Amino acid sequence: MNILIVGGGGREHAIADAVGRSRKDPSIYAVMSKKNPGIAELCEDFLLEKETNVEAVVEYAVSNNIEIAVMGPEAPLAAGLVDSLEAAGIAVVGPRRVVAQIEFDKAWARNFMRASNIGGCPKFEVFTERAPMDAFIEELGNVAIKPAGLTGGKGVKVMGDQLKDVDAAKEYAASLLEGDSVVVEENLIGEEFTLQAFVDGTNLAYMPTVQDHKRAFESDLGPNTGGMGSYNEAGGVLPFLVEDDVEQARLIMKHTVAALYEVTGVGYKGIFYGQFMITKDGPKVIEFNARFGDPEAMNVLPLIETDYVDVLSAIANGTLDKLDVKFSNKATVCKYAVPAGYPDNPTKDREVVVGDIGDALLFYSSVYEKDGKVYTTGSRSVAVVGVADSIENAEKIAQNAIENLSGDLHSRRDIGTADLIQRRIDHMNEIRAN
Ligand code: AMP
Ligand code: GLY
Numbered sequence: 563m564n565i566l567i568v569g570g571g572g573r574e575h576a577i578a579d580a581v582g583r584s585r586k587d588p589s590i591y592a593v594m595s596k597k598n599p600g601i602a603e604l605c606e607d608f609l610l611e612k613e614t615n616v617e618a619v620v621e622y623a624v625s626n627n628i629e630i631a632v633m634g635p636e637a638p639l640a641a642g643l644v645d646s647l648e649a650a651g652i653a654v655v656g657p658r659r660v661v662a663q664i665e666f667d668k669a670w671a672r673n674f675m676r677a678s679n680i681g682g683c684p685k686f687e688v689f690t691e692r693a694p695m696d697a698f699i700e701e702l703g704n705v706a707i708k709p710a711g712l713t714g715g716k717g718v719k720v721m722g723d724q725l726k727d728v729d730a731a732k733e734y735a736a737s738l739l740e741g742d743s744v745v746v747e748e749n750l751i752g753e754e755f756t757l758q759a760f761v762d763g764t765n766l767a768y769m770p771t772v773q774d775h776k777r778a779f780e781s782d783l784g785p786n787t788g789g790m791g792s793y794n795e796a797g798g799v800l801p802f803l804v805e806d807d808v809e810q811a812r813l814i815m816k817h818t819v820a821a822l823y824e825v826t827g828v829g830y831k832g833i834f835y836g837q838f839m840i841t842k843d844g845p846k847v848i849e850f851n852a853r854f855g856d857p858e859a860m861n862v863l864p865l866i867e868t869d870y871v872d873v874l875s876a877i878a879n880g881t882l883d884k885l886d887v888k889f890s891n892k893a894t895v896c897k898y899a900v901p902a903g904y905p906d907n908p909t910k911d912r913e914v915v916v917g918d919i920g921d922a923l924l925f926y927s928s929v930y931e932k933d934g935k936v937y938t939t940g941s942r943s944v945a946v947v948g949v950a951d952s953i954e955n956a957e958k959i960a961q962n963a964i965e966n967l968s969g970d971l972h973s974r975r976d977i978g979t980a981d982l983i984q985r986r987i988d989h990m991n992e993i994r995a996n
Contacts, residue, residue, distance in 0.1 A: 563588045563871060566623050568613050568643065568656075569634025570594025570601060572898070572927035572945045573856035576863040577632060578604045579925070584871040591626050593619050599936055600926035614641040620650050628652055630874050633832060639852050640666045644832075653878035656832040661822050662852040668745050669710035671850060678821035681814045682838070682847045686747035692739060695746060696732050703728065704749040707735045709742045717786070721749050724786075750839040750846045753802050753990050756792075756858045757811045757836045760873060760887060762880045763829025766816050767873075767887040770798035770865065771808055772858040773986070778905060780976045787905045788942055791897040791960075791977035792857045793953055794865075798889065801953070801983050802990040803840060811838050811845045818850065831877055842993050860896045860925050860947050865889040895956040895978030896947045897964050898927070899971040901938045908940040914969040916944070922963030923947040943971060953978055 565588045567578050575598060581590055582604045592601050592608040602608055609622045614637050623631055631647050633639060633656025642659045656662075664671045675683040685702060688710065689695035699705055705728075706720045725731045738744045755773050759766040774792040778784035795801055799808050815836050822830050835851035835858075854863075866873070867888040876885045901908035914929060914936045928941035944967060948959025957978035964973050976982045 564591060564626060564628050566591045566628040566631040567634060568593050568619065568631060568638055570596055570598040571856055572925040573854050573859040574634040575600040575925040576860045577634060580863045580866060580870040584869050586869065586871045588871050591628060593622060596930040598926050599931040613638040616641055616643050616646045619643055620646050623647060623652050624650055630655060630878055632874060633853060636665050636851065636853050655874050655877045657830050657852050658828050660826045661828050661830045664850045665852040667710060668708050669743050672745055674825060678825065680818050680821060682845050684748045684750055684846055686745055688743050688745050690743045692736050695735055695744065698746050699728060699731050699735065702748050705731050706747050706749050707731055708745040709738045710745055711742050750841055752839045752841040752993055753986050754848065755800055755803060755838050755840060756855050757815065757838060758854060758858060758862065759815055759834045760877055760882060761819055761830050761832060761834045762877045762882040763831050764880065765882040766819060767882050768812050769862040770794045770889055771800045771803060772861045773800055774855060774858060775974060775977050780974050785905055789857045790974045792861050793895045793978040794861045794893060795953060796891050796893045796951060802986045807840050807845055811836060814845065814847060840990065842996060857896045857898060857945055860945055861894045862889065864894065864923055864947060864949055865892055892949050892951060893953040893956045894947055894949050895953060895960040896945055897960045897973050897977055898942045898945045899964055899967050899973045900942045901940060902970045902972050904972065909970045910938060910940050912938045912970040914938060914943055914967060917966035917968065919946060919963035919966055920959060922959050938969065953983060954980055
């Protein structure tokens, strides 16, 4: 079977790795903007091209007799790549543009959630004018401000983090109005977690819950990043959650997939990603994404026991209900090595040398290969993953591995440590007690 992977980051390396472990001996092809050495090694052939160049990707897929195309990042979904591949007769694991909107249009997503009575929707309004927006910010008192679209640069800002008070929130929201509509919503207080599911149009197969770490520096300080690392607990329920929290999150996602079909007439196929805040009132939806998380894909994909080509086929054919999608009962800790100065002033074009990483898994992200050597770009470089019976042991494997990468790199030592996990548990205990 010929399988095309679209994307060239750490998430896509983990996808390629899962496909490569299939007993069906698939031939892997890839489209990536830069040569990711990990993906390249697993491939029959690859095309160095922007993933959003729809025409070039479709032509490449057709000429290589691709049977299933697997989407990695969000940009090609917004560019309509799935729709065009399907029109060319190729099965795709990834949602069509109209349903992928749930990720790339935050105003549409919130309005859809409200209209469809999706649980866990925070108080929000969407604005195009300043006066009513200021009034709503004052009414809520504690807010998160989001530009409605996928914006390069200016992103979500939250009071207490990037916005010091109501006035700062008003100013930031007003500055966004110039280019876009603005979503103002209540600031959700709790702990964040990610729940991902495989979806075949109707049926969902859920993955273990994962916690990502957005902040660049230890103790959750510094600017937001794409994610510095993540962990999951053996058995799938994070240490600060209870089974019922996860069950509620699953129901929210299931209801959302059904409602997306009712509203758009298009079944959601691919990976559905729920980012939740567990609050004193249960799980609330921060956002939905139409793809695997990066780094979260690197926690769950190494644990998958079901043949991944069978999973992809079941998504494409609408037969997930007939497949038992199993994950091994292990904990993982993923840590990203990023260029020094990332995300604000990253160094670039520095060589990365991988030393002895022991039992850890390694996934290349935003790096490129030249003359057999690997170099950084300005984005996250290399991720290592420890897999073990406990988070504590998985952390040791990951930390040891990351210390054996050399280059002008930075990483967070605290991710997955007993100390940090205890703080998450204490934080939730405190919130639930009130
Ligand atoms: P981004 O990845 O740039 O979209 O940033 C999203 C981050 O903003 C999330 O990881 C949350 O930490 C935070 N966030 C978004 N919406 C809310 C909200 N309603 N309440 C609290 N935090 C939020
Ligand atoms: N790790 C967060 C994301 O992929 O959106």
